[in-house]
Amino acid sequence: MPEPIKIIFVGTSAAVPSIKRGQSCTAIQFSQETVLIDVGENAQQAIQRFKVKIGKKLTILLTHLHPDHTLGLIGILTSQEMIGRKRPIQIVAPKGFIEFMKLLFRAYGIRISYSLQIFEIRESRGALDMGSWVLEWFPAIHFDPSYSYVIREKDHPGRFNIEKAQQLGVPKGPLWGKLQHGESVEINGKKISSEDVLGPSIPGKTIVVSGDTSPNEELIEKGQNADLLIHEGTFPAEEQEKHEKYKHSRTIDAARIARRANVKRLVINHVSTRVTDHRKEEEKLREIFPDLEIATDGLEIVLRYE
C-alpha cells in the first residue's frame, strides 16, 4: 500500500494571528514531497514545531497574495538559502506574483542561488501536471486574483503479486521493481507486463482547498466526492452580513458546501477569533455535515489507502 498522505494545519487564523493561531499555512506531505498551501507570518517556525518536511521536493501554492497568506514566504526562501539548499522550489501563484517577488527581492537586497520555478497563473481555470498529482485551479470569490485548488493525486499501481511473479519466472531483484512501477520486462524472450503481476490500481486521493472565498457553486462541482475539503470559515455560523462584505465564508457555509459536494471529510480553517467556542460550533455544524473539524494549529489529518 502507498504511504498515507499527512495533512498538517500549520497556521489556521483568519487575517490577524492570535496567541493560539498563526496565519494561513497548510502542509500536504506525500511520501516523496511536500506541498505548502499559503505561507502566512510565522509559518517558518510553525513548520519546525509541527515537523513538516520541506528539505526535499517542495511546492508552494499561493491562493492569493494577501499578506496573511504570503508574509512568511520570503522568510522560508531566505532560510533555505542560508542552510544551503540546492534543490529547486516550485511556486504556483496568481498573476502579479513575479512582479511582487522582484519588488521584495530588490527591497530586501536578497538573492538566492537555488532555482525558483515559478508558474504564474494567467488563465482563470486550468490544470498542471505536477508529476504524481495534477493541480487544478479555478477562481475563488474573493479579491482578484484569488484561486481555489484541487489536488488530484494520480492512481497508484496495484499490489504486487509475488507468487505470480515467481510462477512467471521473474527473479527477485530490479525486475520486480520495474514491474511494480508499471513497466514490462522480458524473461527468456517472453514479455511480461506489469498487469500480469499487479492487482487493480489504487485510486489516488483528491484534496480540495477553498482559499479565501465566499461560498462558491463551482467548488461544489469541482470538489465532488473529494477525500478531503479544506474550506475557510472566517465567520461564525450566525453572522448575517460581514462575511459577504469581506468576501469570506461562515463555518456553516463550509459545512453546506461539504454536504453538497459529497466530500468524505471537511476541515475548516482560516478561522477568526469571532468563532469563540469551537466544540459548540462543531456540534451545530455536524447536523449539516457530520465528518468535520474546525482546525487548530498543529492538527494532523491522515489519508490512508484501503
Ligand SMILES: [Zn+2]
Ligand atoms: Zn486570508
Ligand SMILES: [Zn+2]
Ligand atoms: Zn484574503
